[in-house]
Amino acid sequence: MIQPLVPRLAIIGAGLIGSSLARAAREKHLAGTLVVADADPAVCERVRQLGFADVVTQDAGEAAEGSDIVVVAVPVGASGKVAEVVGPRLKPGAILSDVGSVKGFVVEAMAPHVPAHAHLIPAHPVAGTEFSGPDAGFATLFENRWCIVTPPEGADPQAVARIVGLWRAAGANVETMSAQHHDLVLAITSHVPHLIAYNIVGTAAHLEETLTSEVIKFSAGGFRDFTRIASSDPTMWRDVFLTNRDAVLEMLGRFTEDLTALQRAIRYGDGDVLFEHFARTRAIRRSIIEQGQETAAPDFGRRAAEKPKHEDS
Numbered sequence: 001m002i003q004p005l006v007p008r009l010a011i012i013g014a015g016l017i018g019s020s021l022a023r024a025a026r027e028k029h030l031a032g033t034l035v036v037a038d039a040d041p042a043v044c045e046r047v048r049q050l051g052f053a054d055v056v057t058q059d060a061g062e063a064a065e066g067s068d069i070v071v072v073a074v075p076v077g078a079s080g081k082v083a084e085v086v087g088p089r090l091k092p093g094a095i096l097s098d099v100g101s102v103k104g105f106v107v108e109a110m111a112p113h114v115p116a117h118a119h120l121i122p123a124h125p126v127a128g129t130e131f132s133g134p135d136a137g138f139a140t141l142f143e144n145r146w147c148i149v150t151p152p153e154g155a156d157p158q159a160v161a162r163i164v165g166l167w168r169a170a171g172a173n174v175e176t177m178s179a180q181h182h183d184l185v186l187a188i189t190s191h192v193p194h195l196i197a198y199n200i201v202g203t204a205a206h207l208e209e210t211l212t213s214e215v216i217k218f219s220a221g222g223f224r225d226f227t228r229i230a231s232s233d234p235t236m237w238r239d240v241f242l243t244n245r246d247a248v249l250e251m252l253g254r255f256t257e258d259l260t261a262l263q264r265a266i267r268y269g270d271g272d273v274l275f276e277h278f279a280r281t282r283a284i285r286r287s288i289i290e291q292g293q294e295t296a297a298p299d300f301g302r303r304a305a306e307k308p309k310h311e312d313s
């Protein structure tokens with residue numbers, strides 16, 4: 001019989017990302033035993049109904065016990081608390097990993113709880129949707145998407161290779177970099193864009209009542225796309241901004257300067273500045289599409305939107 005990639009895989013947190021990894025592991029037979037833990041009893045009950053785990057428990061420590069790899073998939077702000085529970089239960093050689101959108105903070109919060117006989121190898125699958133919870137996950141979420149692995153200095157190469165292997169087997173392309181570099185890159189590619197979306201939708205909501213209802217009525221294009229992003233989970237994004245503060249503030253500073261330059265071009269009727277800027281950004285969009293990074297995830301999201309978790313409850 002062929003040995004599974006991971007004899008016992010534990011996933012702590014069964015929301016969008018945890019349940020997607022569990023589904024991918026189940027479909028691709030990556031785990032001998034797949035254990036899922038979640039602090040919320042209603043989520044545990046739903047995971048049992050959905051049937052993508054062998055063992056479901058509310059106790060993260062119990063899930064970690066005897067596991068070869070433990071993947072923490074909770075909001076970044078809760079990762080330290082989970083590591084505190086899981087750390088003492090890790091067996092010799094076990095790997096503690098995560099999926100958090102911020103990496104520097106996660107290492108600081110989790111590392112003190114990892115015993116010398118185990119390994120901490122953080123990772124971040126750069127794939128998601130605006131939906132949360134166990135119903136929102138799907139097995140193909142990571143297909144052909146990047147997963148960034150951020151091994152701490154001196155990390156065991158074999159442990160790194162096992163986490164890289166897990167994400168490749170789940171369908172992702174893997175790149176490794178330092179946690180600090182990750183946080184700077186993601187600040188501009190993911191965190192600031194979310195802040196802009198939250199802000200513009202908030203601005204529209206603050207307009208006078210008649211104008212706001214017209215915004216909703218006529219939002220077919222650009223604004224509608226922003227509302228998708230701005231409907232993302234408030235807990236997750238609060239934690240991202242609180243834990244990646246320096247990198248976000250650095251990128252926000254640059255963003256504000258560039259915005260002021262565009263504002264100036266509009267004020268003084270400088271069409272050349274506007275045209276050149278828009279031509280450059282169009283080229284960036286085209287190169288993203290050429291690299292195959294344009295994702296089908298929003299469509300999955302829309303399909304899921306027909307029956308979002310929030311309307312079930």
Ligand SMILES: NC(=O)c1ccc[n+]([C@@H]2O[C@H](COP(=O)([O-])OP(=O)(O)OC[C@H]3O[C@@H](n4cnc5c(N)ncnc54)[C@H](O)[C@@H]3O)[C@@H](O)[C@H]2O)c1
Binds near residue numbers: 012037126133
């Ligand atoms: N949503 C995305 O697009 C996306 C993409 C990549 C990475 N991430 C990262 O993945 C992580 C999870 O995000 P998500 O979208 O799956 O969130 P989610 O809200 O869908 O799920 C999080 C789950 O964690 C559980 N949880 C919270 N605290 C816990 C604790 N102390 N112990 C056990 N379970 C706990 C919750 O009950 C919930 O079921 C976050 O760190 C986020 O930054 C999210």
Ligand SMILES: O=C(O)C(=O)C[C@]1(C(=O)O)C=C[C@@H](O)C=C1
Binds near residue numbers: 100127232298
């Ligand atoms: O597609 C979306 O809805 C997402 O927001 C996914 C997205 C992103 O910004 O690209 C969000 C946060 C993650 O850490 C990784 C991916």
